[in-house]
Amino acid sequence: MLTEEYVKRVYAQVERRDGDQPEFLQAVREVFESLEPVVAKHPEYERNGVLERFVEPERLVKFRVAWTDDEGHVQVNRGYRVQFNSAIGPYKGGLRFHPTVNESVIKFLGFEQILKNSLTGLPMGGGKGGSDFNPKGRSDGEVMRFCQAFMTELQRHIGQFTDVPAGDINVGAREIGYLFGQYKRIRDEYSGVLTGKGLEFGGSLARTEATGYGLCYYTQEALRVLRNDSFRGKTVVVSGSGNVAIFAIEKAQRLGAKVVTCSDSNGYVYDPKGIDLDVVKDIKLGHRGRIKEYAERVPGSEYHDDCRNVWTVPCDIALPCATQNEIDGESARALVDNGCTVVCEGSNMPSTPEAIAVYQGAKLLYGPAKAANAGGVAVSGLEMSQNSYRLSWTFDEVDAKLKQIMEDIVANSLNAAKEYGHEGDLMLGANAAGFVKVANAMVAQGIF
Ligand SMILES: NC(=O)C1=CN([C@@H]2O[C@H](COP(=O)(O)OP(=O)(O)OC[C@H]3O[C@@H](n4cnc5c(N)ncnc54)[C@H](OP(=O)(O)O)[C@@H]3O)[C@@H](O)[C@H]2O)C=CC1
Ligand SMILES: O=C(O)CCC(=O)C(=O)O
Structure with a gap:
C-alpha cells in the first residue's frame, strides 16, 4: 500500500469512528498532515499498524x-x-x-x-x-x-x-x-502521584512558572536560530490571564519586550504603556477577579468586552495562552495585516486549521503548542525525578534545565523538519520528532 494511502485510510477510519469528536479530529488531522514523509521512510510503521494504534487510546x-x-x-x-x-x-x-x-x-x-x-x-x-x-x-x-x-x-x-x-x-x-x-x-x-504540588509536600520550584517561561525560552531560541532576532524591543499580544499567560508575560518583559494585552473569557485589556503584571497577579492570583478590574485600576488602559478581538491589536509577536481554537482564520489575518510575524502557542491547539494556513501563507514564525508549551510538563517530569530521589533542586537549577529542554526542542524540531524535507517548518518538525520516538517504542514493544 502507498504511504499516502495508509495515512488517508487511517484518518478515514478515525473520521468514521469518532466523527462526533471535532476537537479530536482536528488534532489528528493536523498531525497526520505532517506524517506522510515520516511513514514513507519507515515502512515498518505500516506493517506494525502504528498509526491505527496511535489514534486509539489505550x-x-x-x-x-x-x-x-x-x-x-x-x-x-x-x-x-x-x-x-x-x-x-x-x-x-x-x-x-x-x-x-x-x-x-x-x-x-x-x-x-x-x-x-x-x-x-x-x-x-x-x-x-x-x-x-x-x-x-x-x-x-x-x-x-x-x-x-x-x-x-x-x-x-x-x-x-x-x-x-x-x-x-x-x-x-x-x-x-x-x-x-x-x-x-x-x-x-x-508518593509523587500528582505534579504541580505545593512546595511543602513534594512540589518543584519553577513548576508554577514553567509553561509561560518555557514558551518564551522556545520563542527566543526560534527567533535566534531562524531570524537572528530576539524579544528585545518587540510588542507582544498575550491572551488569557491564568497560569500560562501570567508567567509568559513576566518572562517576555524580562527579555525586553513590551506586552500590551491580556484577557479572560469576558474581554481583554489593552495597555499601551505595557501591562502592569503586579496588578494582573493581584486580580487573578490574589482574589480570582475579572480582568475588567485592570482598566478600572490602571489609568490609560482600556477594557474591551470581546476577548476574540485581542488579535486585532497590532503587535510583532502573538502568544495565545487561553484555550483551544481562540484564533480563527479571520483573527489570523488581522494579526498578519497588523504586522505580526511570530505566533508561538502557550495554550493547547489555539489556532484553527484556517489560522495555521494563514500563518503558513504569510511565512510567519509559527511555534506549535505541543513544542512551545512543553515546558510545563517538562518541569512536571523534573518534579517526578525529584520525588523519586527524595530531594529538591533550587529554582535556578530547574530553570536552567527547563531552558535547555526548550532549546533542544527547537533544535530537534528543526533537525526533523530537515530530515523529512521541510526545512525550517517547526510544526512538521515537532510532529515528526515527537512521533518517531513513540512509534519506534511501539514497534519494539510488540502489538497490543
Ligand atoms: N498549566 C499548564 O502547565 C499548561 C497549560 N497549557 C494550556 O494553556 C492554556 C491555559 O491554561 P492555564 O493558564 O493553565 O489555565 P488557567 O485556568 O490558569 O487560565 C486560563 C485562562 O484562559 C481563559 N479561558 C479559558 N477558557 C476560555 C475560553 N473558552 N474563552 C476565552 N478564554 C478562556 C481564562 O479566562 P476565564 O478565567 O474567564 O475562564 C483564563 O484567563 C490551556 O489551553 C492549557 O491547556 C498547556 C501546557 C501546560
Ligand atoms: O504537567 C503536566 O503533567 C501536564 C501539563 C499539561 O496539561 C499540558 O502540557 O497540557
Whole structure:
C-alpha cells in the first residue's frame, strides 16, 4: 500500500469512528498532515499498524462525580481520564475543570500530550483528564468536596508508576492540594502521584512558572536560530490571564519586550504603556477577579468586552495562552495585516486549521503548542525525578534545565523538519520528532 494511502485510510477510519469528536479530529488531522514523509521512510510503521494504534487510546475512563454544594444540594458532574499512550513512560498530563470538557476535548488534549511529552526528551507517556465541573463562583469548601469526590474514583486508575496527573485550566495549587490529600487518605501512600504540588509536600520550584517561561525560552531560541532576532524591543499580544499567560508575560518583559494585552473569557485589556503584571497577579492570583478590574485600576488602559478581538491589536509577536481554537482564520489575518510575524502557542491547539494556513501563507514564525508549551510538563517530569530521589533542586537549577529542554526542542524540531524535507517548518518538525520516538517504542514493544 502507498504511504499516502495508509495515512488517508487511517484518518478515514478515525473520521468514521469518532466523527462526533471535532476537537479530536482536528488534532489528528493536523498531525497526520505532517506524517506522510515520516511513514514513507519507515515502512515498518505500516506493517506494525502504528498509526491505527496511535489514534486509539489505550484506555478511557468516564465516571460519575457526585458531591454536595453549600446549600446541601447534590450535584453530579462527569469525570474523565484518557490514558492514551504509555510506549515511552507512565501516562502524564493535566486535569481540566471547565464546563466545555467532554470526551472530544479530553481526547484531543491527550493525543497532543503524547507528542509533547516525547519532545521533552523525558520518559513520559500521554494522558489527560478532567471534568465539566465549573469552579467559578464556587466556595473553597465546594471545590474541596468536588476534588475529593473526583479523586475517590480517579485514584484507582493512577499511581506514581502508571499515571501522574497535574493541573490545566482551572486546576491550580488549590485543586492539586485537595486532590493529593484525598489520594493519600484513600491509598495510605505518600508518593509523587500528582505534579504541580505545593512546595511543602513534594512540589518543584519553577513548576508554577514553567509553561509561560518555557514558551518564551522556545520563542527566543526560534527567533535566534531562524531570524537572528530576539524579544528585545518587540510588542507582544498575550491572551488569557491564568497560569500560562501570567508567567509568559513576566518572562517576555524580562527579555525586553513590551506586552500590551491580556484577557479572560469576558474581554481583554489593552495597555499601551505595557501591562502592569503586579496588578494582573493581584486580580487573578490574589482574589480570582475579572480582568475588567485592570482598566478600572490602571489609568490609560482600556477594557474591551470581546476577548476574540485581542488579535486585532497590532503587535510583532502573538502568544495565545487561553484555550483551544481562540484564533480563527479571520483573527489570523488581522494579526498578519497588523504586522505580526511570530505566533508561538502557550495554550493547547489555539489556532484553527484556517489560522495555521494563514500563518503558513504569510511565512510567519509559527511555534506549535505541543513544542512551545512543553515546558510545563517538562518541569512536571523534573518534579517526578525529584520525588523519586527524595530531594529538591533550587529554582535556578530547574530553570536552567527547563531552558535547555526548550532549546533542544527547537533544535530537534528543526533537525526533523530537515530530515523529512521541510526545512525550517517547526510544526512538521515537532510532529515528526515527537512521533518517531513513540512509534519506534511501539514497534519494539510488540502489538497490543
Ligand atoms: N498549566 C499548564 O502547565 C499548561 C497549560 N497549557 C494550556 O494553556 C492554556 C491555559 O491554561 P492555564 O493558564 O493553565 O489555565 P488557567 O485556568 O490558569 O487560565 C486560563 C485562562 O484562559 C481563559 N479561558 C479559558 N477558557 C476560555 C475560553 N473558552 N474563552 C476565552 N478564554 C478562556 C481564562 O479566562 P476565564 O478565567 O474567564 O475562564 C483564563 O484567563 C490551556 O489551553 C492549557 O491547556 C498547556 C501546557 C501546560
Ligand atoms: O504537567 C503536566 O503533567 C501536564 C501539563 C499539561 O496539561 C499540558 O502540557 O497540557
